[in-house]
Amino acid sequence: MNFASFEFLAFLAILTLVYFVVPKKVQWIVLLLGSVVFYAFAGPVSFVFLLFAIVISYVTVQILGKRHASLKKYLEDTKETLTKDERKAYRAKHKNGSLLVVCLGILLLTVSLIYVKYLSGFSFKNGISFGSTLLEVMGISYYTFISIGYMIDVYREKAAVERNFFRHALFVSFFPQLAMGPISRYADTGEQLKVSHSFDAKEAWCGLLRILWGFFKKLVVADAIAPAIGYIVSEKLGGIYFILLCLFYSVRIYGDFTGGIDIVIGSAQILGIKLPENFNRPFSSKSTAEYWNRWHMTMGNWFTNYIFYPLSLTKTMQKLSKWGRAKLGVGIGKRLPVYTATIITWLATGLWHGFAWNFVVWGLLNGLVILVSQELNPLYEKFRARFPKLWHSAPYQSFMAIRTFLLMSLIRVFDCYCDVPLTFNRFFSVFYTFNIADIWNGGIMNLNVTGTQYIVIAVGIVVMTVVSRLSIKKPLRETLWEKPMLGNALMALLCIAILVFGSYGLGFDASAFIYGGTFN
Amino acid sequence: MKKRIIRIISFALALVAVIGVTLYFGAVLQDARLDNREGHLLCGYYDTTDSRDVIFIGDCEVYEGFVPATLFEEYGITSYVRGSSQQTVWQSYHILEETLERETPKAVVFNVLALHYGETPQESISRMSLEDMEWSKHKLDAILASMTEEESLISYFLPILRYHSRWSELDGDDFKHAFDKHADITHQGYLMQTGIDPVDTTDNRQPDDMLESLPYRAIEYLDKMTALCKEKGIELILVKAPTNSIRYYWYPEWDAQMVSYAEQNSLAYYSMIGKDEEIGLDWSTDTYDKGLHLNVYGAEKVTSYFGKILAENHNMPDHRTDAELSAIWDERIDAYYKERNGEK
């Protein structure tokens, strides 16, 4: 089910109604059934994979829970009889067993993810090929990550073990978060999905406003600029159009992704469930590292917590570091684990997005930029200490934000072309194709976006910027809740703006409504 | 407490405002979408109350091929044409259901051209017919049967969802006339075309590849029409109006299929393909668009030809002796000639 569809809105309305009408005790069952219905739309194949992830993570977590309990009991029982070192040794041995269990669980889920995303298109017909017809399994990237995170958290004894299979199933499959995140951890939603929720007017109103706001970002801005992006990419336009592409694509992905997440979080909010935030004004970031702490945050945290840290703290890495310090000097040795782990993490992040070279390059570039800016950091700090006034001045702060935005926009373009050499080729065309005049001589009017649409998009971007600025301390919708007249008036305006200006439906082609007007 | 009341009231007002604006703006946008006449061929029917002996049903070949005024003038047969652009068989079936709820004719004449569509060929044209119908169960059924995959039912209730992207083309007039009732531009369902644009004899295009047989779904709906007429004791007559167009080519194989269908269901089937001489059609004067459709001169000839069949083979009564009916029809015939002679 697409979030931007009438089906989803009807589904959410009915679910909400049922959810608050049934006895509180069974609310979670309504959510589980809702998730099942949501999945039913995606077809039986999706369902099987989801069930697989639920069962594997459930079994893994149960075994881990039992092992933790038995270890605890053993340590308690032997308090008197064994020495500290003996107990330490037993604990370490036991932990290795648990590690094996959790690794097996992770392996199974990773294999199913890799199968679906990379290998299901594999065929022997006409030689070996990775066909483009991959299996379509809804949400697998997300629930796999949610399940793996949960298993690791239980292994680390940071999350409780859910004994009820169906509650566990709900935690893994809670429907709003499976199409595009957020990737929640057990600490985020585990408890919330267990307890009952009463209807709360404020949560419902704010949730509704947030859903509408998400639709505005997606339909009025992101989807409206999409034809221009498609045109520039398919026509392989260069020069100024490459720069426009970078900017347009940033606008599109921001509106589409943050808007989608607004719909997701808003939907859950109406039901009284607080999902973790996924974005925190990302385009105000002043460095790439900061950007990745503000953009797709739950994914970033997942990779940091479950790949980057464990990887960089493994014994091998620590040994590598020691070796490096001895052989290559302290500076390099110290950096070895961080650098290796950063590159591997970003490679994995790229591959998670898709099994293609453009994502590999995209991931590596991100890692590279972060490492380079890390190296330049002492320089920045000196500059900052030397010119504190300039550093803190608004123009310089804006300069840093714009620089980061442009850099990220540039890296993101790899996502557009899906072709690495072509992306580089078009990038370099900026330096030899001087067609900047196309901006004002009408060239940009030929990108399948009309002048009126550009105006609507521009107004939409201004509105998004203003709302973002007004939401620094607390979200604007919460401020508006305190001003009901203004708030409801704005909600109505937003609604009408989406209905009239949104890019949805079949579009209007006047000539299509003239019958027999042309001969063919 | 006070704040809570303000909250509830202002939310309710916002809701009303959104619904109101949506409906109003939707109506304006929907209405302004058409400045051609084909969008208003069905609506005139709802203003008529009299009962007729013959109902024509089908696509452009009926509303530009059969003239009720001529039929009465020459044979005293009362009739109405319920045709619309690219009317598919399922639309015809539901329009027929609607019609037979309002009156019981002696015969229903269905033009078979649309049988070669197994699915709705063009969303916009289909919608033009559907939106022109009055709301009823039949309209809903027709919508459900006609909807293409990318459409959603709700857009038929809230036209803004379909037409919103037109907002920038609206002008003041569109707002002024949004709720005006559409005048009936037809003559008992017949759409007058007085232009002449002869067939281009140098055009040597080939017709599209033939379907092996008429699509199953179309025949299924034809079966439904046959059953409906049988149930009501009304005679169903199948016709194929003449064309000289590559676009509306009617294959001999399809014709044979119709002949055998008619035989199996004991229906009459009249194909007017190849009957140009008997009808007296002259494709250099009787078409307004190079043979695609008939103009009024062609339509009158076809009507004369077919009226004779109706009177002789199907015993349609001559109402010209009925003073009351004659008075009503004379007025209609007058209006018809006024437009024909360019006085309107």
Added chain:
Amino acid sequence: MEKLIEILENLHEGIDYETCETLIDDGILDSLDIVTLITDINDAFDVAIPPEEILPENFNSAKALFALIERLDNI
């Protein structure tokens, strides 16, 4: 404790590590810093800080970090 402060000061200058209690919350230490920091600490104190202990409450202040080191040492 002094050893720890020294390690921290090598990472970023100009921060009062004795009093600051928002090293993570204010984004003073990012993930790269944390790994560098742990590598140094593991070396200097002969402990092994496992990934699951990387929590804001353990890294927000030098004091908390020192407590973590002591805890791990005493297991």
